[in-house]
Amino acid sequence: MVAIKKRLGDLLVESAIISEDQLQEALREQRKSKQKLGDLLITQGYITEQQLIEVLEFQLGIPHVSLFKYQIDPAIAQIIPESIARRYQVIPFYKDGDRLMVAMTDPLDYFAIEELRMSTGFRIEPAISSKDELQRALARFYGLQDSMSKMMVDLSTPEEIGELEITDEDAPVVRLVNQMIEQAIQLRASDIHVDPGENGVTIRYRIDGVLRKERTIPKQMQGYIIARLKIMSQLNIAERRLPQDGRMKFQADFKVVDIRVSSLPTVHGEKIVMRLLDLSTGLKAISHLGFNNHNLEMFKEMIERPYGILLITGPTGSGKSTTLYSALSHLNDEERNIITVEDPVEYQLEGINQVQVNPNIGMTFAAGLRSILRQDPNIVMVGEIRDSETAEIAIRASLTGHLVLSTLHTNDSISSIIRFRDMGVESYLIASSLIGVVAQRLVRRVCNDCKQQVAPTGQEAVFLKSRGAHPEVLYRGKGCGSCNRTGYRGRVAIHEVLFINNEIRELINSSASLNELREAAAKQGMIQLMDDGIDKVIQGITTLQEVLRETVAT
Numbered sequence: 020m021v022a023i024k025k026r027l028g029d030l031l032v033e034s035a036i037i038s039e040d041q042l043q044e045a046l047r048e049q050r051k052s053k054q055k056l057g058d059l060l061i062t063q064g065y066i067t068e069q070q071l072i073e074v075l076e077f078q079l080g081i082p083h084v085s086l087f088k089y090q091i092d093p094a095i096a097q098i099i100p101e102s103i104a105r106r107y108q109v110i111p112f113y114k115d116g117d118r119l120m121v122a123m124t125d126p127l128d129y130f131a132i133e134e135l136r137m138s139t140g141f142r143i144e145p146a147i148s149s150k151d152e153l154q155r156a157l158a159r160f161y162g163l164q165d166s167m168s169k170m171m172v173d174l175s176t177p178e179e180i181g182e183l184e185i186t187d188e189d190a191p192v193v194r195l196v197n198q199m200i201e202q203a204i205q206l207r208a209s210d211i212h213v214d215p216g217e218n219g220v221t222i223r224y225r226i227d228g229v230l231r232k233e234r235t236i237p238k239q240m241q242g243y244i245i246a247r248l249k250i251m252s253q254l255n256i257a258e259r260r261l262p263q264d265g266r267m268k269f270q271a272d273f274k275v276v277d278i279r280v281s282s283l284p285t286v287h288g289e290k291i292v293m294r295l296l297d298l299s300t301g302l303k304a305i306s307h308l309g310f311n312n313h314n315l316e317m318f319k320e321m322i323e324r325p326y327g328i329l330l331i332t333g334p335t336g337s338g339k340s341t342t343l344y345s346a347l348s349h350l351n352d353e354e355r356n357i358i359t360v361e362d363p364v365e366y367q368l369e370g371i372n373q374v375q376v377n378p379n380i381g382m383t384f385a386a387g388l389r390s391i392l393r394q395d396p397n398i399v400m401v402g403e404i405r406d407s408e409t410a411e412i413a414i415r416a417s418l419t420g421h422l423v424l425s426t427l428h429t430n431d432s433i434s435s436i437i438r439f440r441d442m443g444v445e446s447y448l449i450a451s452s453l454i455g456v457v458a459q460r461l462v463r464r465v466c467n468d469c470k471q472q473v474a475p476t477g478q479e480a481v482f483l484k485s486r487g488a489h490p491e492v493l494y495r496g497k498g499c500g501s502c503n504r505t506g507y508r509g510r511v512a513i514h515e516v517l518f519i520n521n522e523i524r525e526l527i528n529s530s531a532s533l534n535e536l537r538e539a540a541a542k543q544g545m546i547q548l549m550d551d552g553i554d555k556v557i558q559g560i561t562t563l564q565e566v567l568r569e570t571v572a573t
Contacts, residue, residue: 494559
């Protein structure tokens, strides 16, 4: 235990990492939010988690432990009860006589250390661990395994498990499903896949755009887990032959997460995919969407036009909805009537009228859009233009004094013009209405906690030179506990912004080819997706491998 009890804020000020004013502002906010000071300072961007670890390690001599390097004995992990471990965010990792070393996110939490001493009878020696590493360890040692063991005992009995077993909050299957979702939230997963196989059920999480296997669950648990998920998302548990879509809200760690649920019958049973939307994070300002300065100015100019149509394009999962919602939030004020038609409504925005598509009763994008135009809107957002009817109505709406925002699935910005033509929209209508197109992709960020400079390889140097870049160093993550040894943590968007000027408008009107349009866009200074990505590679935000993975086909 640390002999001199110092407060974290004083240590950070003494180390010149934050100013006294920043500390006082954080303390005022802490009194309102009741968050721990360290978490609050990290959230506000005053410090990084790595700076916090270094201060505690070097100023107070508290050791830093990388939990992923430790083979923790499950018997040691069980010394501290799960309820206490989760309450104080701690896990024991080493025992020597009456000495118990405990990894903590806040090793200055003396009340927690004292309670651990009282409940275990050991002399507690704290070590500091990153929040992500600790939560992964908690999930691994306390979470699913206990519920799985209890569930296997129940399944071994000859009696059938009734409805109570999948609705009672204390039932093992309920705990198992809850912990599966909680773990996904802690790992910042965007999707959970429940994949039935011939001999087991695989649970996979999509983190930073990449799917990874988390664990395999015995086959006999499959029906109970699927039934529980279907009850939570208000699906018909008796229907196993047809796909179904549902929705639920889930609260974990004081955060409300909206979860879209999709079931799909397969030869080995129903596959469930859950899309997680963290409602507590709020919407990003358009200045935080990853646009470079040039593209940001053009994007602002386009969304502030009084009428016309603006398209956001890219494949599924490229952040189009986030960009659209941020634009709507930027435009939202009491002088504008903003109406959206979406499938589904992902984020509910105060002051904006949002309409949910329901094809079963005839509420399609086209039908919804027609009705919206009778509601005196200033700005209309159409979740996706999927057919010629919706495209035609959207374009005609933009020509009658409305700003229309929508999305398309195309590889780049220029292809959107060709797609409209393929849908049967006349060239003169496209030329008259289109303001611009934003194409985007999401690439993984280099982990800040293990980022290091490296020299470009021969192939990288040759490729970058061919794109006009000559960096002496690049950046990669070597892998650490914060990023689960991937070298990446979080994602950032790369963009291609096509502004429709008079020259491009005339080319569209004359049904110019794709290559002619590309040449005109390059002449006006449009930054291609790959080149925007390369700029972010040189800045150390991402890696060339990530950019090529997302743009090589464009």
